[in-house]
Amino acid sequence: MKKFGYQHANIDRTLFIKHRAGKVTLLIIYIDDMIVTGDDTIEIERLQKRLASEFEMKDLGSLEYFLGVEVTRSKHGLFLSQSKYVMDLLADTGMLDCKPADTPIVENHKLGVYVDKVPTNRERYQRLVGRLVYLSLTRPDIAYAVSVASQFMPSPSEDHMATVMRILSYLKSAPRRGLLFKKNGHLDLEGYTHADYAGNIIDRHSTLGYFTFIGSNLVMWRSKKQNIVSRSSAESKYRGIAQGFCEILWLRWLLAEIGFKPNAVIKLHCDNQSAFEIANNPVQHDRTKHVEVDRHFIKEKLKHKLISIPFVPSLE
Template identity: 65%
Template sequence: MKKFGYQQANTDHTLFIKHRAVMDLLADTPIVENHKLDVYVDQVPTNREIYQRLVGRLIYLSLTRPDIAYVVSVASQFMHSPSEDHMAAVMRILSYLKSTPGRGLLFKKNGHLDLEAYTDADYAGNITDRRSTSGYFTFVGGNLVTWRSRKQNIVSRSSAESEYRGIAQGVCEILWLRWLLAEIGFRPNAATKLHCDNQSAFEIANNLVQHDRTKHVEVYRHFIKEKLEHKLISIPFVPSSEQLADMLTHAVSKRRFEDSLDKLGITDIYAPT
């Protein structure tokens, strides 16, 4: 047992030294654009226990750092068979965090408690099983309060379908927040805006006539239709350039990433003024 413990410690130290150079580099985004992270036949395996420990800690950190929500969601998909490429991606997250220790949410008093949300989906973005990734941001009083990035459970047959499933997830979060606000004495008096940038999904949601092409998402359609009729939500169209949830579905450029952080109210207390 002592010998095994020594070997394990030695392996951990070797891996740490191997990736130290990556950690010392300052990354301006938590993940590179157009990454091809996947499980390949010829991949070089890495220490699974170390990978799982690192990703497990990052999952907890993403509860307060929405800027790493997407990449942590991606990294967590390879917990059972991580490779050197996956470990390098995790090390980039650590490099990004090291370069932005003071970055976080800044809550401001905006004089209202309006509730709104942004939802988006990346159609067939996963190169392994072609499932889509959807995500949402919700705001209360102009401040970001909840967010999520998640790969969908089934394969969507169109971008409208993947967006529509993402909208349904956003509606569920809105309903929970509306209930929570009502419980503490701040009942919303208007329909909650849920911003969508997919024209087809927007038209389906706002057209209550039966569509043959939506039979495969019939449950979602009736669920959203009911909330629209009860005026609990409204679904306005938003241009893709103003879709804040874009960074929850795929890797974006540095410029788009920084612009989104600013609009989300994520600031760096150590940044020069």
């Protein structure tokens, strides 16, 4: 690729970029599968011929299926789903005729590791959770439930397996759900962040969640248990803001490398008044010593007007 004039993307080493005459061509590769896209049709055709001269290749035409992800085009936009993957998963687990569940996990669940719990088949549990993790590529609605289930991979119990089965039952209710990408006339970056303070009943770690939009299209999301115990809801959500900053900056750098550097200030919404006030308060005090590194990181980005933190009130 370098011989053909392409550059490795600094932010993603599987991505190759070439700018020519104000246009861009992109190639992203996963082992022996690749996607070629861009607005330089001449360069795309030239690249395909060059690659065919170097490797035994097959051109599958317009993108319709890639690594289990189905791509559908319509007047509404580009729709990504994994419906076949879902149906295969339900068939393999004998859940095709199960009763659909309304939610992927029980509200206010008390899942943990208890000495009196009945163990389940660990290999099967790990295999199922792994397949659900991959399904999360197009299903942000199961991200939290899968994150919870993945915490018990080393020694799962029957209760944990029941949680996985509930996720499968939920998938039965909407197997064709996915992500729709529309042209909205802009590429503004915007994110939302939240944290569940001390939500884990075993170690009292908080769980952070964030999701990011490019041009009003959802492109990134995550639910993850924090590594340390937070001493207040403000601290847990403040650390969530710092993590959200890192992810949204990664996207900004990626867009800039491609040639679409966002012009507007990036908004990362937060619903905690204390965390909002700490971020916008230039004075250091005792209440923020335990999050000092995160605070300086956030303060620097706010100072350079790279990102802003609008407050979003929580509604019951």
